[in-house]
Amino acid sequence: xxxxxxxxxxxxxxxxxxxxxxxxxxxxxxxxxxxxxxxxxxxxxxxxxxxxxxxxxxxxxxxxxxxxxxxxxxxxxxxxxxxxxxxxxxxxxxxxxxxxxxxxxxxxxxxxxxxxxxxxxxxxxxxxxxxxxxxxxxxxxxxxxxxxxxxxxxxxxxxxxxxxxxxxxxxxxxxxxxxxxxxxxxxxxxxxxxxxxxxxxxxxxxxxxxxxxxxxxxxxxxxxxxxxxxxxxxxxxxxxxxxxxxxxxxxxxxxxxxxxxxxxxxxxxxxxxxxxxxxxx
Amino acid sequence: xxxxxxxxxxxxxxxxxxxxxxxxxxxxxxxxxxxxxxxxxxxxxxxxxxxxxxxxxxxxxxxxxxxxxxxxxxxxxxxxxxxxxxxxxxxxxxxxxxxxxxxxxxxxxxxxxxxxxxxxxxxxxxxxxxxxxxxxxxxxxxxxxxxxxxxxxxxxxxxxxxxxxxxxxxxxxxxxxxxxxxxxxxxxxxxxxxxxxxxxxxxxxxxxxxxxxxxxxxxxxxxxxxxxxxxxxxxxxxxxxxxxxxxxxxxxxxxxxxxxxxxxxxxxxxxxxxxxxxxxxxxxxxxxxxxxxxxxxxxxxxxxxxxxxxxxxxxxxxxxxxxxxxxxxxxxxxxxxxxxxxxxxxxxxxxxxxxxxxxxxxxxxxxxxxxxxxxxxxxxxxxxxxxxxxxxxxxxxxxxxx
Numbered sequence: 001x002x003x004x005x006x007x008x009x010x011x012x013x014x015x016x017x018x019x020x021x022x023x024x025x026x027x028x029x030x031x032x033x034x035x036x037x038x039x040x041x042x043x044x045x046x047x048x049x050x051x052x053x054x055x056x057x058x059x060x061x062x063x064x065x066x067x068x069x070x071x072x073x074x075x076x077x078x079x080x081x082x083x084x085x086x087x088x089x090x091x092x093x094x095x096x097x098x099x100x101x102x103x104x105x106x107x108x109x110x111x112x113x114x115x116x117x118x119x120x121x122x123x124x125x126x127x128x129x130x131x132x133x134x135x136x137x138x139x140x141x142x143x144x145x146x147x148x149x150x151x152x153x154x155x156x157x158x159x160x161x162x163x164x165x166x167x168x169x170x171x172x173x174x175x176x177x178x179x180x181x182x183x184x185x186x187x188x189x190x191x192x193x194x195x196x197x198x199x200x201x202x203x204x205x206x207x208x209x210x211x212x213x214x215x216x217x218x219x220x221x222x223x224x225x226x227x228x229x230x231x232x233x234x235x236x237x238x239x240x241x242x243x244x245x246x247x248x249x250x251x252x253x254x255x256x257x258x259x260x261x262x263x264x265x266x267x268x269x270x271x272x273x274x275x276x277x278x279x280x281x
Numbered sequence: 282x283x284x285x286x287x288x289x290x291x292x293x294x295x296x297x298x299x300x301x302x303x304x305x306x307x308x309x310x311x312x313x314x315x316x317x318x319x320x321x322x323x324x325x326x327x328x329x330x331x332x333x334x335x336x337x338x339x340x341x342x343x344x345x346x347x348x349x350x351x352x353x354x355x356x357x358x359x360x361x362x363x364x365x366x367x368x369x370x371x372x373x374x375x376x377x378x379x380x381x382x383x384x385x386x387x388x389x390x391x392x393x394x395x396x397x398x399x400x401x402x403x404x405x406x407x408x409x410x411x412x413x414x415x416x417x418x419x420x421x422x423x424x425x426x427x428x429x430x431x432x433x434x435x436x437x438x439x440x441x442x443x444x445x446x447x448x449x450x451x452x453x454x455x456x457x458x459x460x461x462x463x464x465x466x467x468x469x470x471x472x473x474x475x476x477x478x479x480x481x482x483x484x485x486x487x488x489x490x491x492x493x494x495x496x497x498x499x500x501x502x503x504x505x506x507x508x509x510x511x512x513x514x515x516x517x518x519x520x521x522x523x524x525x526x527x528x529x530x531x532x533x534x535x536x537x538x539x540x541x542x543x544x545x546x547x548x549x550x551x552x553x554x555x556x557x558x559x560x561x562x563x564x565x566x567x568x569x570x571x572x573x574x575x576x577x578x579x580x581x582x583x584x585x586x587x588x589x590x591x592x593x594x595x596x597x598x599x600x601x602x603x604x605x606x607x608x609x610x611x612x613x614x615x616x617x618x619x620x621x622x623x624x625x626x627x628x629x630x631x632x633x634x635x636x637x638x639x640x641x642x643x644x645x646x647x648x649x650x651x652x653x654x655x656x657x658x659x660x661x662x663x664x665x666x667x668x669x670x671x672x673x674x675x676x677x678x679x680x681x682x683x
Binding site: 120123 | 296305310314319346478490643
């Protein structure tokens with residue numbers, strides 16, 4: 001597979017690449033186009049308008065930001081996602097360190113437990129989670145939602161961080177030990193600073209999970225409007241009888257594009273995260 | 282670590298593990314346990330509240346903990362008689378005579394594949410293979426096709442669909458996974474092969490562009506709504522078709538179209554994962570092998586079949602297993618596209634109502650929390666077993682690399 005491809009092969013390959021690029025980008029481009037279209041139409045009836053912006057206007061963005069609850073939803077989502085990230089990383093780091101560095105009874109069992117929890121999707125636990133939250137008055141409350149998210153993210157964060165601590169050579173900590181540092185000191189002063197990039201990455205993943213989640217948010221905060229997260233709010237807009245298409249598209253652009261950028265930036269950490277079932281125990 | 286042991290060691294480890302464990306205990310482990318208890322009761326719309334005077338609910342039911350339990354006119358819920366009634370309701374149809382016969386038919390129809398697998402194993406041990414492995418697999422598939430005609434597999438499939446909603450959504454979801462995986466893998470492999478070709482210009486550019494759908498999957502609920510607008514009755518596709526003076530169908534109201542669309546959109550989200558992983562696999566294959574094959578005059582196709590695919594196996598197998606699990610658990614994409622519809626009749630799950638959506642819809646529709654608990658427990662056992670199996674596969678294939 002080393003030799004230079006023939007002309008025909010080359011043409012086929014470029015054709016596939018261009019076709020796939022269109023396939024990959026068109027839906028997003030479509031949303032951008034629709035967000036700048038005047039009037040309450042998502043569709044345009046001229047062919048050119050489906051591929052290039054013909055009459056661009058920011059009217060939809062203005063209406064969305066100033067005349068709907070969109071900004072409140074964004075604020076709610078930012079709050080929930082940020083706290084989910086912070087909570088999962090701060091609770092998961094020490095656990096990840098312990099599972100990476102120490103050998104203790106129940107370690108294997110703990111790792112299996114993580115897998116078991118990972119296998120259990122949040123939707124299936126919704127009824128008991130709702131009961132727990134309502135028992136403590138946290139139903140319809142952002143803090144309740146954060147706790148529900150945090151537990152799901154916690155396993156992920158712990159695995160990621162354990163995997164990262166595994167790659168940090170133990171020699172530095174051993175040197176610290178010889179100088180008289182206990183395990184807590186070596187964790188705080190040696191391992192934590194080294195793990196900083198991974199802490200940030202894990203936090204960003206936690207943020208993205210909280211930002212994009214819909215099902216738990218829809219059940220745990222069904223009302224009032226002012227407490228909803230942006231995914232729930234936008235889903236509701238898209239299912240109204242008279243859908244304000246342009247505003248919906250504008251909202252979609254504002255919600256999706258930042259996440260795309262963050263994700264592309266984090267790309268190289270992804271494989272580590274997604275194959276986390278394979279991290280050696 | 283050196284220099285510390287005994288009680289201090291135990292305490293330190295506890296100190297480290299405690300925050301993580303505590304977080305998991307409250308919102309992961311406890312809901313699981315509570316689910317098991319709920320699954321044994323008739324809790325639901327008509328029996329919503331616990332009887333907090335009973336010791337068992339005083340302990341496990343959080344609404345009883347704080348002293349002012351929820352009160353209502355309805356009877357409190359209690360254990361089913363027999364206690365496993367909810368499980369019997371869900372799985373009963375499978376263990377009846379008709380269900381077992383139908384299962385048997387399907388198993389028989391799959392026997393040719395087993396035979397193909399066995400033949401391939403035998404051939405692998407011989408010095409020269411009489412038949413290439415893909416031909417054996419093809420033969421197996423043809424065999425499945427022929428036998429499924431004889432054994433009336435469509436009839437068996439329909440029998441199973443009628444054996445209860447839980448079994449129905451499970452079979453549909455498994456069918457969905459089976460349809461999706463070859464598509465994901467093929468498209469991912471094609472793109473990986475192209476991106477692995479050093480003679481193509483702009484590789485880095487394409488590589489970044491082509492993973493955009495993967496990025497969009499983190500906000501799948503929104504992105505799928507955008508996709509949905511293509512397929513609405515007066516959506517983009519029908520508008521384009523309209524230019525040719527054809528009236529397009531209402532895609533999402535047709536069971537088959539809805540299924541196809543859900544596959545297509547999920548292909549959009551998932552091919553980047555396969556592409557990136559397989560590209561990594563391709564790059565780990567030593568170039569010398571291709572050079573040697575080149576010297577022997579092997580064609581591109583021969584190199585693909587005899588070098589690339591066998592050496593990709595250690596990467597391909599785990600990602601297929603992993604992706605099967607996530608595809609089985611698909612929720613947001615389908616919810617935005619079809620809401621599980623189109624619905625065939627009252628009380629019946631829609632054509633694209635896969636397991637997670639079914640579980641989710643039950644919260645509003647039947648509100649039979651007891652039965653949902655049983656649903657969750659069964660699914661948990663299945664998913665956990667599958668996860669352990671995938672872990673094993675990953676370990677085995679890791680061994681192949683080292």
